[in-house]
Amino acid sequence: xxxxxxxxxxxxxxxxxxxxxxxxxxxxxxxxxxxxxxxxxxxxxxxxxxxxxxxxxxxxxxxxxxxxxxxxxxxxxxxxxxxxxxxxxxxxxxxxxxxxxxxxxxxxxxxxxxxxxxxxxxxxxxxxxxxxxxxxxxxxxxxxxxxxxxxxxx
Numbered sequence: 001x002x003x004x005x006x007x008x009x010x011x012x013x014x015x016x017x018x019x020x021x022x023x024x025x026x027x028x029x030x031x032x033x034x035x036x037x038x039x040x041x042x043x044x045x046x047x048x049x050x051x052x053x054x055x056x057x058x059x060x061x062x063x064x065x066x067x068x069x070x071x072x073x074x075x076x077x078x079x080x081x082x083x084x085x086x087x088x089x090x091x092x093x094x095x096x097x098x099x100x101x102x103x104x105x106x107x108x109x110x111x112x113x114x115x116x117x118x119x120x121x122x123x124x125x126x127x128x129x130x131x132x133x134x135x136x137x138x139x140x141x142x143x144x145x146x147x148x149x150x151x152x153x154x
Contacts, residue, residue, distance in 0.1 A: 044124030046099035048072050053080070053148040054095065059139050061094050063087055066148075069097050098126060101144050105129050115141075125149055 048071055055064045063084025068076040077095045079085030087094065096104070108116035108131045115132035131142040 044120070044126075046072075046097065046102075047151045050098075050149065050151040052098060052146055052150070055145040055147070056095075056143070058142040058144075061087060061091070065095050067095055067097075072097065072099070098146060098149075101129055101146075102126060104131065104142075108133065121149070125151075 049069060051066070051068050053064060053066050056062060063082075064080040065084050065088065066078040066080060067074060074093075074095055074097055077088045077092070079088040102118075105116055105118055105126075111133065113131060113133045114135040115130055117130045118126050119128040121127050126144075126146055128146070129142075129144040131140075133140040
């Protein structure tokens with residue numbers, strides 16, 4: 001009985017198919033492309049004074065807030081919706097600066113959170129930060145969306 005030897009182009013096709021499958025599934029054990037993209041660093045430097053709108057979805061802070069930062073600290077918070085108005089009154093000091101949000105992101109990355117991603121504007125300031133310490137926990141997710149950033153205020 002003669003053993004069949006694979007033809008060279010058959011082996012190449014099998015290797016190519018395996019490679020494409022591995023790339024398509026991100027090799028299951030490695031980080032996904034979106035996770036890697038979310039780890040991009042920013043060179044943005046937080047100005048001492050600016051205004052921005054924060055839409056937050058966390059266990060502690062939920063709603064949309066107009067935030068004024070002066071001399072590096074939150075100077076004023078205005079709740080835009082009913083939840084954020086209540087939280088502005090009941091939880092003063094819970095609304096972070098954009099720099100504090102970036103520190104939370106950095107800490108989540110150091111702690112090897114399941115999700116610690118950010119999207120940045122062309123100037124480098126964060127637009128969206130998504131955190132999830134443990135994908136199996138139901139109360140640790142955080143989503144911060146930053147809009148109406150105005151660094152020109154004095």
